[in-house]
Each structure stands twice: as structure tokens, then as C-alpha cells.
Amino acid sequence: xxxxxxxxxxxxxxxxxxxxxxxxxxxxxxxxxxxxxxxxxxxxxxxxxxxxxxxxxxxxxxxxxxxxxxxxxxxxxxxxxxxxxxxxxxxxxxxxxxxxxxxxxxxxxxxxxxxxxxxxxxxxxx
Amino acid sequence: xxxxxxxxxxxxxxxxxxxxxxxxxxxxxxxxxxxxxxxxxxxxxxxxxxxxxxxxxxxxxxxxxxxxxxxxxxxxxxxxxxxxxxxxxxxxxxxxxxxxxxxxxxxxxxxxxxxxxxxxxxxxxxxxxxxxxxxxxxxxxxxxxxxxxxxxxxxxxxxxxxxxxxxxxxxxxxxxxxxxxxxxxxxxxxxxxxxxxxxxxxxxxxxxxxxxxxxxxxxxxxxxxxxxxxxxxxxxxxxxxxxxxxxxxxxxxxxxxxxxxxxxxxxxxxxxxxxxxxxxxxxxxxxxxxxxxxxxxxxxxxxxxxxxxxxxxxxxxxxxxxxxxxxxxxxxxxxxxxxxxxxxxxxxxxxxxxxxxxxxxxxxxxxxxxxxxxxxxxxxxxxxxxxxxxxxxxxxxxxxxxxxxxxxxxxxxxxxxxxxxxxxxxxxxxxxxxxxxxxxxxxxxxxxxxxxxxxxxxxxxxxxxxxxxxxxxxxxxxxxxxxxxxxxxxxxxxxxxxxxxxxxxxxxxxxxxxxxxxxxxxxxxxxxxxxxxxxxxxxxxxxxxxxxxxxxxxxxxxxxxxxxxxxxxxxxxxxxx
Numbered sequence: 104x105x106x107x108x109x110x111x112x113x114x115x116x117x118x119x120x121x122x123x124x125x126x127x128x129x130x131x132x133x134x135x136x137x138x139x140x141x142x143x144x145x146x147x148x149x150x151x152x153x154x155x156x157x158x159x160x161x162x163x164x165x166x167x168x169x170x171x172x173x174x175x176x177x178x179x180x181x182x183x184x185x186x187x188x189x190x191x192x193x194x195x196x197x198x199x200x201x202x203x204x205x206x207x208x209x210x211x212x213x214x215x216x217x218x219x220x221x222x223x224x225x226x227x228x229x
Numbered sequence: 230x231x232x233x234x235x236x237x238x239x240x241x242x243x244x245x246x247x248x249x250x251x252x253x254x255x256x257x258x259x260x261x262x263x264x265x266x267x268x269x270x271x272x273x274x275x276x277x278x279x280x281x282x283x284x285x286x287x288x289x290x291x292x293x294x295x296x297x298x299x300x301x302x303x304x305x306x307x308x309x310x311x312x313x314x315x316x317x318x319x320x321x322x323x324x325x326x327x328x329x330x331x332x333x334x335x336x337x338x339x340x341x342x343x344x345x346x347x348x349x350x351x352x353x354x355x356x357x358x359x360x361x362x363x364x365x366x367x368x369x370x371x372x373x374x375x376x377x378x379x380x381x382x383x384x385x386x387x388x389x390x391x392x393x394x395x396x397x398x399x400x401x402x403x404x405x406x407x408x409x410x411x412x413x414x415x416x417x418x419x420x421x422x423x424x425x426x427x428x429x430x431x432x433x434x435x436x437x438x439x440x441x442x443x444x445x446x447x448x449x450x451x452x453x454x455x456x457x458x459x460x461x462x463x464x465x466x467x468x469x470x471x472x473x474x475x476x477x478x479x480x481x482x483x484x485x486x487x488x489x490x491x492x493x494x495x496x497x498x499x500x501x502x503x504x505x506x507x508x509x510x511x512x513x514x515x516x517x518x519x520x521x522x523x524x525x526x527x528x529x530x531x532x533x534x535x536x537x538x539x540x541x542x543x544x545x546x547x548x549x550x551x552x553x554x555x556x557x558x559x560x561x562x563x564x565x566x567x568x569x570x571x572x573x574x575x576x577x578x579x580x581x582x583x584x585x586x587x588x589x590x591x592x593x594x595x596x597x598x599x600x601x602x603x604x605x606x607x608x609x610x611x612x613x614x615x616x617x618x619x620x621x622x623x624x625x626x627x628x629x630x631x632x633x634x635x636x637x638x639x640x641x642x643x644x645x646x647x648x649x650x651x652x653x654x655x656x657x658x659x660x661x662x663x664x665x666x667x668x669x670x671x672x673x674x675x676x677x678x679x680x681x682x683x684x685x686x687x688x689x690x691x692x693x694x695x696x697x698x699x700x701x702x703x704x705x706x707x708x709x710x711x712x713x714x715x716x717x718x719x720x721x722x723x724x725x726x727x728x729x730x731x732x733x734x735x736x737x738x739x740x741x742x743x744x745x746x747x748x749x750x751x752x753x754x755x756x757x758x759x760x761x762x763x764x765x766x767x768x769x770x771x772x773x774x775x776x777x778x779x780x781x782x783x784x785x786x787x788x789x790x791x792x793x794x795x796x797x798x799x800x801x802x803x804x805x806x
Contacts, residue, residue, distance in 0.1 A: 133234045179358070181287075181305075188383040192462075195459065199466075214721075
């Protein structure tokens with residue numbers, strides 16, 4: 104086992120842009136700490152947006168498909184209601200005075216109107 | 230090294246900027262410069278779908294009780310078509326389809342089914358759900374059954390002129406509202422993505438646009454109207470009876486709430502079936518209550534009387550001497566019977582419909598005053614009702630330097646207005662002197678509980694409430710004592726009414742026909758707190774000279790119906806028995 108050799112780092116060497124034992128490579132090796140943080144944040148944002156975009160597009164597809172199906176059901180129900188309404192309006196045209204008479208209804212000649220006497224009116228009467 | 234890095238970053242940024250710039254320029258050309266062309270190209274791909282899959286807001290009637298009832302809605306079913314290229318046995322195919330469509334013409338069908346190099350021939354549209362499903366189950370080779378939606382009017386001819394219908398636009402392929410409310414509210418009833426094949430990206434962006442659209446008439450709404458279906462039905466029944474009794478060329482009626490201007494019923498004849506209008510005359514589609522003008526005759530007299538009273542020119546106690554005629558600017562104006570009645574009060578002018586009396590009132594108040602009041606009543610302008618193609622009134626006689634034209638205008642001759650304008654002006658008498666805004670639409674319903682009430686122009690005070698009440702009192706006396714000799718009055722209800730018989734202007738020369746008349750009738754009740762104003766008119770009824778002969782019975786029948794249907798309480802205690 105040989106004796107471990109030590110090196111002294113001069114003041115000028117310390118001024119060089121080498122930090123730590125492992126030298127960085129690639130685009131980040133030239134970035135300042137602020138730039139590194141910005142790139143990190145942007146990367147996270149990019150990834151998040153990518154995930155969200157995929158999710159929303161999938162959700163939109165599902166919603167559009169569901170909406171189309173519901174819209175079809177609404178149209179069918181609405182059409183059925185329209186047919187019933189047509190039948191109702193046609194039937195109601197048959198309810199006439201002549202029809203009522205045929206069922207035995209007669210016009211009441213001795214009409215009686217009832218007037219509600221209010222407390223105010225009673226007070227005024229005294 | 231660092232300088233090299235910065236250079237590369239700038240280079241990339243510049244490249245990105247350049248690409249963005251190119252995209253922007255391209256977008257500008259696509260959307261702005263050539264936008265219309267591309268839009269047309271895109272829409273043309275959807276033509277077949279949009280015709281077959283109409284999507285449109287519903288128009289509703291508002292019954293007195295219960296939920297709204299559709300006046301115009303969308304019906305769903307199928308279109309049956311052929312693909313001749315894969316039909317193996319045309320005769321057998323015909324035999325199967327004949328079961329479902331008894332009116333299917335053999336030669337026509339076989340001609341379509343045997344076409345060479347053809348893949349699509351329409352056989353039947355608007356096929357019901359049940360029949361469509363049965364044909365699908367038959368699995369006939371070469372027979373396609375595709376979904377279809379179309380406009381459907383459950384009431385058939387009910388309120389046809391007010392509702393209107395859809396027709397092809399000028400481009401010949403787009404369905405759009407052509408008449409009535411369908412036309413007036415077309416933009417609101419139209420659903421922007423209606424009928425288009427659903428492409429989810431296109432749909433996504435279409436929806437985004439609709440979310441941001443903001444305006445008075447955001448598309449895709451249902452329209453709730455003030456038309457009451459039972460009242461409308463009853464009114465149309467009355468007009469039908471009148472048609473068979475008196476055979477007029479044109480007739481119409483309006484029932485309005487004079488306090489709000491809401492139209493409860495609006496009917497005209499000749500009419501048509503909204504679901505089968507293809508074989509009807511186009512002239513019957515227009516709404517004579519809004520699109521035509523008429524000289525209404527003596528129903529104008531209460532308005533002239535009210536103007537005279539409001540201007541302070543006369544009072545109900547004022548009297549004049551009736552010689553049976555008066556002469557203005559060399560022309561002789563006579564009573565309907567040419568007879569003079571001596572010294573008579575103002576009430577008699579309305580009770581006996583005296584033209585000389587109206588001449589006296591106009592004389593007293595002055596021509597300019599009459600003109601001012603007619604303007605306040607809204608007789609010289611359109612009403613602004615929410616129905617299309619409202620006609621302008623013909624009131625140039627009110628610019629005349631001669632008194633004669635004002636006198637004749639005072640009893641409803643020489644000026645022509647629409648029935649709706651006349652009904653609105655008469656509603657002033659029932660509405661404490663204020664002119665209401667007639668309207669059919671009440672609110673838009675966007676679904677999910679989101680509604681938007683429609684607003685109308687504020688009322689304009691034409692005469693004072695006191696003047697309106699004075700004339701109302703006079704009109705009640707007309708019904709109680711003069712109309713059919715007072716035999717049609719209802720002791721427990723005060724009803725104000727007046728008849729009108731007008732000569733009809735010649736179309737081939739100046740002057741009037743001697744044997745053609747226009748009968749009009751209006752009334753409102755309960756007279757001192759009116760809920761209903763009824764206006765009738767008929768052009769050229771046969772077999773009767775005066776409106777009192779033809780319209781009194783229908784009017785009273787309508788009054789009795791409304792009293793019963795709306796449970797209107799009595800407003801007097803048999804005071805005139």
C-alpha cells in the first residue's frame with residue numbers, strides 16, 4: 104500500500120470554473136444555478152402539461168361520445184313527447200260543447216254568485 | 230465556449246420565431262383572407278347530414294295550467310334509401326317495402342333500383358321509429374335505413390301564421406325559418422352545431438366558441454310564447470264557423486292581454502297545415518294580422534272620441550245637432566243610414582255609430598290634435614311585434630291640408646293599418662290610456678334552468694287614465710243598450726265593445742266598392758280591469774251588410790268561453806238588469 108499523495112490547490116486554480124471532483128458535461132455544464140432552476144421548472148411544467156393535455160383530450164373524446172349518445176336519447180324522447188302532444192291537441196279539439204251535451208251536460212241557467220263579505224265590510228256596515 | 234452556447238440559443242430562438250411567424254401568416258391567409266371560401270368548402274361536406282339531422286330549439290305554447298306544450302319541435306325517425314349497385318332482386322325489394330309504404334309507386338321504384346353505377350336513391354323520408362326499426366330487422370340487401378330528424382308541429386294548423394315554418398334558404402340547401410316566429414327568432418332557435426357530424430375536435434372547438442359567445446340572442450334556445458293552446462283552438466273554431474257562415478275572403482282575430490301586450494291567441498284564415506304546407510298556396514302563408522293593412526271603419530271611433538275627451542274638446546255630456554250628413558271640402562259625409570237624429574249626446578255617436586258625430590268631434594279638437602293623438606296611439610308606425618314583415622301603415626291622409634281626410638280618418642276610412650296596430654291602439658283604452666307593446670315571445674329557455682325573459686319597449690301614455698275610463702264607460706253602454714238592442718249583455722260582467730263596418734277601397738280605380746265591406750269588432754272585459762281584448766275582422770263577408778250582424782255572436786261566444794276557462798269573477802252585481 105503506497106502512501107496517499109496529496110495535492111495542493113493554488114489560489115489561481117480555485118478561480119477556474121471546476122467545482123467538485125466530477126466534471127459536468129452537456130448543456131447544463133454551462134448553465135448558471137438560476138438557469139438550471141429555470142430549466143428544471145420548465146421541464147416539470149412541460150411534463151405536467153403533456154400529462155394534462157393527454158388527459159383532457161381523452162376526457163373530451165369520452166364526453167363528446169357520451170354527449171352524442173345522450174343527445175340521441177333526448178331526441179328520441181323529445182320526438183315521443185311531440186307525438187303525445189300532437190295526440191293530446193287532436194283529442195282536445197274533440198272536447199266541444201256539443202260533445203259535452205252528448206254526455207248529458209246541460210247549461211246551468213240559475214247561476215248563483217257568492218260574495219265573500221270581508222270584516223272591513225262588516226265594520227263599515229255598522 | 231459560453232459565447233458559442235449563447236449563439237446557439239439565439240439561433241434556435243430565431244428559428245422558433247421564424248416558424249411561428251410563418252404559421253401566423255399562414256393562419257391569417259387561411260382564416261381571414263380565404264376564410265369564407267374554406268368555410269363554404271367545409272360546410273358543403275356536411276350538407277346531406279344537416280338536412281337529415283336538423284337540430285333546433287322548441288317553440289312552446291303556454292297553457293293556462295300545466296307545463297308548456299310544444300308548438301314546434303324536432304321529430305326523430307328514419308330515411309329509407311336504396312343502394313342500386315348491390316340490389317340483387319329489385320322486384321322482391323319492392324314487394325317487401327310496399328308492405329311498409331303502401332303508396333310506393335312500382336315503376337318509379339324499379340327505375341331507381343335498377344340505375345347503373347348509382348349508390349344512393351332516396352325512397353322515403355320521415356319514416357316513423359317503429360317502421361324504420363322493422364325495415365332494419367328485415368335486413369334487405371341494398372336498402373339503407375339512416376337516422377333522420379325533422380321539424381314537427383304537433384298542433385298541425387294550430388296558430389300556423391304565428392308559428393311559421395322552416396324552408397330552404399337562398400342557398401337552396403340550408404333550412405331556415407321562413408315565416409312567423411320560426412323566422413323572427415331563427416338565430417336564437419338555430420343550434421350552431423346542429424346536424425353536423427360529430428367530429429370530437431371540431432365539436433370541442435365549436436363548444437369553446439359557444440361558451441364565449443355573448444349576446445342578446447345566444448343560439449340554441451327554446452322559445453316560450455304567450456299563446457294559450459286551448460284559447461287558440463277555440464278561436465280557430467270560431468273563425469271556421471264564421472267562414473262557413475259568411476264566406477269572407479280573409480278573416481282574422483287577436484286575443485291580447487291589454488295590460489301586458491301578450492298575445493294569447495292569433496288566428497287567420499285561409500290557413501294551412503304546418504306539417505303539410507307543400508301543396509298550399511304561398512299567399513296563405515303570410516300573416517294578414519301583421520303583414521296586411523286594412524281600413525277598419527267604425528272601430529276607430531272610440532279612439533277619436535277618447536282623443537276629443539282627453540284634449541278637452543268634448544265631454545260625454547256634450548251634444549251636437551245631427552242632420553244626417555255634413556259637407557267638408559265639397560264632399561258629403563253621411564251616417565250609415567243617411568238619417569239625421571237631431572240633438573244627440575256623445576254616447577249616441579258610439580251607440581249608433583254616427584259619422585256626423587265623429588266629424589263634430591274632429592271639428593272641435595282640430596285636425597292637428599287628432600293627428601297627434603293618432604301618433605300617440607301608434608297608428609302611424611309599426612308596432613314592433615316579434616313577427617316578421619310587419620307592414621307600414623298607410624296614413625298619408627294625416628298629412629292632408631283638407632279637413633275631409635281627418636274626418637274620414639276619425640271614423641276609420643282613408644287610413645289603413647294592420648290588425649295588430651289597430652288592436653294595440655284599442656288596447657290603450659283598456660290599459661288606462663297607455664299603449665302596450667304586443668308580443669308573442671315571452672322568454673328564451675337555454676335548458677338547465679337558465680332562462681331569459683324577453684323585454685319590450687316601455688308603454689307610452691297616449692291619453693289619461695280618466696279619459697280611458699270615460700270612453701270605457703261609454704263602450705260598456707254600447708254593449709248593455711245598443712248592441713243587438715242590449716240582448717247580448719251579460720248582467721254580471723261589464724263588457725266594452727264596438728263594431729266597425731268599412732267600405733273597401735277599389736283596386737282598379739279611385740273610390741270604394743259599393744257592395745264590399747270589411748267587418749271588424751273589438752271588445753274587452755272585465756271592462757274596468759280588463760284581462761282580455763278581442764279583435765275580429767273579416768274582409769268581404771257575404772250575405773250581411775253590418776259587422777254587428779256577423780261578429781256579435783262569435784264575439785260573445787268567445788267572451789263566454791274566456792270567462793269560463795279563466796274563471797273570471799263577475800265585476801258587477803247585475804246592475805243593468
